[in-house]
Amino acid sequence: MSGTLIANTPIAVDFWRIQKKRHARLFFLSHMHSDHTAGLTSTWRHRIYCSPVTGKILHHQLQVKKSLICSLELAVGHKIDLDELGLQTMTVTLIDANHCPGSVMFLFEGYFGTILHTGDFRYHPSMLQHPPLNNTRIDVLYLDNTNFSPNKKLPSREEATKQIKDIIKEHPEHDVVFGLYKIGKEKLMVELAKEFKSRIVVSPQKLELLNLLELEDVFEAGGGAGRISVVQESDVNRLNMNHWNQAHPTIAILPTSRPAKEWHKNYDVHVVPYSDHSSYQELQEFLNILKPCSLEPIVKHQMCEVLLKDYAQPLKKPLLEIKVPPSVQVFMMGLGCPERYGQGKAAKRQVVQAARQIPKGVVFEALEEHAHASKDLRGELQSVLNSCAAGSLCHTEDCTNRPLSYGPKKNDGKKGRYSILPRKCVPWRHIKKL
Structure with a gap:
């Protein structure tokens, strides 16, 4: 992911x-x-x-x-x-x-x-x-x-919970270890604590996290508090299963939709298809x-x-x-954004560097192709340009503080292409490379 x-x-x-x-x-x-x-x-x-x-x-x-x-x-x-x-x-x-x-x-x-x-x-x-x-x-x-x-058949959570309860009932003299992620299956553990009248033993770090969630008081840090405990899923392995069973008969339950591994059967590890997907x-x-x-x-x-x-x-x-509105294109470029670049010549260099890396998908097309554009769209674009000139979008120290018009740059040899930024903020030679 x-x-x-x-x-x-x-x-x-x-x-x-x-x-x-x-x-x-x-x-x-x-x-x-x-x-x-x-x-x-x-x-x-x-x-x-x-x-x-x-x-x-x-x-x-x-x-x-x-x-x-x-x-x-x-x-x-x-x-x-x-x-x-x-x-x-x-x-x-x-x-x-x-x-x-x-x-x-x-x-x-x-x-x-x-x-x-x-x-x-x-x-x-x-x-x-x-x-x-x-x-x-x-x-x-x-x-x-x-x-x-x-090909993937999954029971409902209620059905999977019943399977887990049946496994625990079949092993009344065993301790039960659940292998879980850091977050998830909390409601399942609360239900099991009530069903078997047992505290759920977790690590001190896990208990801190559970306290944030304001769940029912069934969790406790430290051993000996109950026969049901929770560990990280990766901790349910051959070495730990041997260690736990030397101290007391123990089974492990993995509530997951992933398939069981070959060694699970030999070590009393039960995989139950309890899924959060x-x-x-x-x-x-x-x-x-x-x-x-x-x-x-x-x-x-x-x-x-x-x-x-x-x-x-x-x-x-x-x-x-779908056409991206001009003001959103400026926002997506991140050019002239004070929270990102700050002020000064160093900020200007960062703006130029960012301009070189902007995907082509956010560069404006030729004006001739948009001759039919509505007055509202042109007005919105003018608004963005004027705001940039006034300092709302551009914060480099040598920005021109005057309204800008949209259109091709004079004598640049690239008719129909234009920048929505002040010329002195991002040189035209950088924009035309996009």
């Missing part, structure tokens, strides 16, 4: 390697599993939008500054600017993803249409029975397709009701992409044909 860059927008979901894609400007975190935070560290310096629970875990685990964490309430539309001037905005709504504590789906609505990014999720019918998804046309769906395979049948139901116009699988797999094509409805206006 390397995250998602949504085409023709400054939006990035679970994507943190911005040195490769500099046009990403708005960053969203769906949940705190490690495969969705790769590249995110305490040195991160851009605002992150996430759920309140994820925000707490993010600061606790990765020490990201609280000032950069923007926690958004679920099931409420939030207006976010798509440029420096507020000319273009979008609405984002967070929806419970039913995956792990704090996990959410993102519903984006703006000039690009309506986009739903599921992150990791376990489908439940209630998701589509209430706003905002009960009566919304989805132009593009980024889908968690982890289990989208006709939607099953194939659940995904079919979700797609048949939602009827998205276009589908993008989050997990790239050729066979899966072929199967998913049958569930997409014809898209009247493909995302790739």
